[in-house]
Amino acid sequence: MTLPTSFSKEKAILNLQCLCVIFALFIAFPAFAHHGSSGQFDTNATVEFSGNITRVRLVNPHAYVYFDSIDEAGKVTNKRCELQSGSLLKRRGWTQSLFKTGSFISIKGSPDRTDPTTCYMKEITFENGVVAFRNSEFDENGNVLVTSEGALDGEPSKEHHAEEHEEDFHHDDEHHDEDDHLNTASLEQTVDLSSRERLHEDGSLNMAGNWVMVRSGEGPPGGGGSRAMLTPAGQKAVEGATSADNPRYQCKPTNIIMDWWFDMMVNHIEQTDKRITLTYGFMNLKRTIYLDGTTMPANYQPNRAGFSTGKWEGDELVVTTTGFDEGWIMAPLGGNPGGPPPGQERAKRPPRPSGEQGMPRAGTRGPEGRPGPPSPAKNSAQMTIVERFTLSEDGTVLSRKYTITDPLYLASPMEGQDEVTFTNDKYIDYECEDLTAERGSDSLGGVGVTRATKNNIESDDVAKGFLYSLEDSTIGTTISSTQWGYPIVLSLHAIGMAIMVGVSLMLCARVIGFASTIPLSSFAPYWSIGLIGLVINFLSGTALFFGNASELYFNLAFRIKIGLVVLGLVLTKMMVKRAIISGNDSGKGHKPLAIATLLCWVAAIIAGRLIGYMS
Numbered sequence: 001m002t003l004p005t006s007f008s009k010e011k012a013i014l015n016l017q018c019l020c021v022i023f024a025l026f027i028a029f030p031a032f033a034h035h036g037s038s039g040q041f042d043t044n045a046t047v048e049f050s051g052n053i054t055r056v057r058l059v060n061p062h063a064y065v066y067f068d069s070i071d072e073a074g075k076v077t078n079k080r081c082e083l084q085s086g087s088l089l090k091r092r093g094w095t096q097s098l099f100k101t102g103s104f105i106s107i108k109g110s111p112d113r114t115d116p117t118t119c120y121m122k123e124i125t126f127e128n129g130v131v132a133f134r135n136s137e138f139d140e141n142g143n144v145l146v147t148s149e150g151a152l153d154g155e156p157s158k159e160h161h162a163e164e165h166e167e168d169f170h171h172d173d174e175h176h177d178e179d180d181h182l183n184t185a186s187l188e189q190t191v192d193l194s195s196r197e198r199l200h201e202d203g204s205l206n207m208a209g210n211w212v213m214v215r216s217g218e219g220p221p222g223g224g225g226s227r228a229m230l231t232p233a234g235q236k237a238v239e240g241a242t243s244a245d246n247p248r249y250q251c252k253p254t255n256i257i258m259d260w261w262f263d264m265m266v267n268h269i270e271q272t273d274k275r276i277t278l279t280y281g282f283m284n285l286k287r288t289i290y291l292d293g294t295t296m297p298a299n300y301q302p303n304r305a306g307f308s309t310g311k312w313e314g315d316e317l318v319v320t321t322t323g324f325d326e327g328w329i330m331a332p333l334g335g336n337p338g339g340p341p342p343g344q345e346r347a348k349r350p351p352r353p354s355g356e357q358g359m360p361r362a363g364t365r366g367p368e369g370r371p372g373p374p375s376p377a378k379n380s381a382q383m384t385i386v387e388r389f390t391l392s393e394d395g396t397v398l399s400r401k402y403t404i405t406d407p408l409y410l411a412s413p414m415e416g417q418d419e420v421t422f423t424n425d426k427y428i429d430y431e432c433e434d435l436t437a438e439r440g441s442d443s444l445g446g447v448g449v450t451r452a453t454k455n456n457i458e459s460d461d462v463a464k465g466f467l468y469s470l471e472d473s474t475i476g477t478t479i480s481s482t483q484w485g486y487p488i489v490l491s492l493h494a495i496g497m498a499i500m501v502g503v504s505l506m507l508c509a510r511v512i513g514f515a516s517t518i519p520l521s522s523f524a525p526y527w528s529i530g531l532i533g534l535v536i537n538f539l540s541g542t543a544l545f546f547g548n549a550s551e552l553y554f555n556l557a558f559r560i561k562i563g564l565v566v567l568g569l570v571l572t573k574m575m576v577k578r579a580i581i582s583g584n585d586s587g588k589g590h591k592p593l594a595i596a597t598l599l600c601w602v603a604a605i606i607a608g609r610l611i612g613y614m615s
Contacts, residue, residue, distance in 0.1 A: 041109075041110040041111065041112055041113065041119070041120040042110055042112075042113050043110045043120075045110065045111055046108060047109060047110070047111040047119050048106065048107070048108050049067070049069060049079050049106070049107045049109070050067075050104070050105065051067035051079060051104070051105070052067055052103065052104055052105075053065060053066070053067045053100065053101055053102065053103050053105055054066045054068055054078060055468070055550075056096060056099035057086075058083075058086035058090060058094070059431070060086050060087055060431060060432045061248055061251070061263070061432060062082045062083065062084070062086075063082070063085065063086045063089055063094075064080045064081065064082055064083065065081055065099055066078055066080045067105060078117070078554075079119070080119075081118070081119040081120065081121040082118070082119070082120050083121050083134070084134060084135075084263070085263045085265075087263070087265055087281065087430060088263050088265065091264075091266070091428075092135075092136070092137040092138065093137050093139060094138060095142075098126065098138070098142060100127075103127040104127045105124060105125065105126055105127065106124070106125045107121050107123065107124050108121075108122055109122045110122065122134055130142070130143070196209075196395055198391055198394070198395035202273065203314075203315065204273075204312055204315075205315055205389065205390070206271070207276060207317070207391070209268075209269060210266050210267065210268050210269075210423050210424070210427055211269065211398055211420035211422060212266045212267065212420055212423045213264050213418065213419070213420050214264070214420075214421045226414045226415050226416060228377035228410055229410065231408065231409055231410065233380075233408055233409060234377065234408070234410060237378040237380075238332070238375075241376045242332055243332055245331065245332055245376075246328075246331040248283075248331065251283070251432035252304075253280070253282065253283035253284075253285040253304055253305075254283075254304070254328055254331055255304065255327065255328065255329060255379070256285070256304075256305060256321065257329075257402055257404070257416070258330075259280050259282045259283060260280060260282075260400070261418055261420065263281075265280065265281025265282040265428075265430070266281045266425050266426065267279065267280050267281050267420065267427070273291065273292075274290070274291055274292040275289060275291055275292065275294075276288075276291065276310065276317075281427060281428065281430065282430060285304070285305060286305065287308055289309065289317075289319050290310065291311070291312075294309065296323055300323055302325040303323070303324070303325050304325060304327055306321040306322060306323045306324045306385070307322055308321040315391070316388055316389065316390050318388055319387040319389065320384065320385075321384070321385045321386075325381060326378065326379065326381055327378065327379055328377070328378055329377040329378065329379050329383075329404065329414070330375065330377040332376035377409070378409055379410075380406055382406055382408045383404065383405070383406040383410075384404075384405050385402060385403070385405075386402065386403045386405075387400050387401070388400065388401045388402070396421060397419050398420050398421075398422070399417065399418075400417060400418055400419065401417045402416055402417070403415050467549040467553055470545070470549040471549050473546060475546045475547075476547050479547025479548075485547075486544075486547060489540050489543050490540075490544065492540040493537060493540035493541055495533070495536060496533045496535070496536030496537030496538075497533070498533070499529060499530060499532065499533025499536070499537075500534045500536075500537050501568075502533075503523075503526045503527060503529060503530035503533070504572040504597065506523070506526065507520075507523050507572070507575060507576070507579070507580075507594075508575070508594040508595075508597050508598040508601075509594075509598075510523065511591060511593075511594035512591055512594050512595065513591075520579045520580055523579075534569070552611070555611055557607050557610040557611045560607045561607035561608045564600055564603050564607055565604050568600040568601045571593065571597040571600055572597055574593060575590060575594060575597055578593070
């Protein structure tokens with residue numbers, strides 16, 4: 001039986017549409033692939049880097065210093081080493097002036113597991129001979145005040161850095177009124193502690209002011225708490241969790257317990273007789289504790305901060321928080337960058353009891369004075385946290401005991417305690433810009449690798465300054481520093497790429513011989529759509545480049561990819577002109593051009609994927 005010609009054409013058109021979808025998916029899927037965090041360091045190894053400083057980024061959650069290192073053959077490689085959070089460094093007196101451009105530094109630290117040009121700084125020696133460790137403090141003249149907490153004989157301390165206890169949270173923005181407005185840009189106070197009242201006239205605690213966790217050399221940050229004993233559902237919820245799932249790597253907060261003291265940020269509290277507003281220094285998490293009987297609205301949107309109500313029991317504030325979304329009690333970590341001092345091996349830890357996750361039990365210590373590494377533990381939307389706040393007799397230490405219950409994920413409640421100290425230090429907006437993780441690598445955009453600045457190509461200071469100015473522009477900072485700038489623009493880039501390259505590859509397939517019953521002239525409308533995708537791709541790609549110009553410009557794979565993209569566009573335009581505009585529906589004689597175009601686009605996709613792995 002012979003099918004009508006119209007049926008054959010309809011089938012051909014259907015093949016064309018299916019082909020369009022297939023190519024679009026082929027292009028789009030790699031665009032959203034994420035390589036995870038590069039913040040995984042081999043703490044059993046030690047590297048020594050040295051070179052001349054090219055740049056320093058005192059940002060959160062980790063600062064980085066960049067420097068040119070010259071090997072014996074005279075090859076210049078720009079390396080970088082991770083420091084502590086920018087806010088914490090600034091509080092400890094670290095300034096931009098310590099890292100003078102062009103000055104020589106040498107660093108001892110732990111190597112990145114995948115990037116030989118990146119390290120985790122443990123000891124740094126400046127050009128003037130000043131030696132500092134990760135916890136060192138500087139005075140106004142750049143002199144070291146404190147080398148490190150608990151350090152002996154000048155060695156770095158066996159610090160239990162807060163990075164081993166990472167969590168994240170969303171802001172509590174769902175239910176605010178005029179009393180909740182807070183200018184976090186200038187929360188500085190100068191309070192005479194001798195005249196500060198511990199209690200208000202109504203007998204309630206005076207919790208207003210700035211507070212910070214002060215860790216003693218003998219204790220872990222936060223004071224410790226019990227580990228999470230997970231139910232079968234809780235164990236299933238964390239199966240396959242990796243550091244890429246850690247919200248901190250996405251510049252988001254984690255939970256109201258850990259973030260209160262994480263990285264020893266300064267927290268701010270405002271207090272009235274109706275409510276207490278807590279603004280966390282870490283990730284700017286904001287909570288409102290309602291004291292006037294306000295109940296959670298029926299349409300309340302669950303979030304990381306939850307909905308908190310409080311009541312006074314004598315001079316103790318009891319706060320109950322519900323309304324959480326599903327998140328992390330203990331987020332999954334990569335490597336443990338704290339590690340022992342250079343030259344020392346980490347002692348083996350005993351196995352953990354079955355089902356036990358999360359934070360260490362209060363009062364327990366791991367080998368060599370270090371708690372065991374935390375394991376991931378999630379919370380469900382059924383989690384409830386009860387906190388009990390008290391003040392010391394002099395009103396300078398705010399203590400908290402907490403209990404975490406979650407009938408779905410926790411087999412038993414978790415309990416713990418911590419304390420923060422009143423301070424006149426300024427509250428600093430966190431302004432997170434995570435330089436630790438790859439911010440994603442799309443197959444053609446190839447943007448966002450924030451690993452070392454791989455400057456193996458000759459360049460002058462003017463070029464570097466121009467690239468830095470692009471990153472510091474409004475577009476650059478929107479892409480690199482805001483929560484939604486990069487994902488939105490990257491999504492537009494993927495869409496434009498799927499349209500433009502999908503149409504080109506579809507045309508190539510037709511010229512090569514696929515769906516030969518479709519007239520080449522029928523591709524003309526699709527090429528018009530492809531041009532729209534080209535415009536979207538160009539604008540979004542330019543914006544993404546601004547967000548990471550100094551990294552991408554010197555990346556060999558990025559340069560190859562750009563060249564292939566330009567060549568692909570030229571070849572596609574030639575094929576459109578010969579096969580569509582000329583009206584040659586047979587496509588004969590154009591197969592070599594179509595094959596070359598197809599290979600060019602495939603090579604461009606591969607080059608884009610290699611940006612995160614090549615210099």
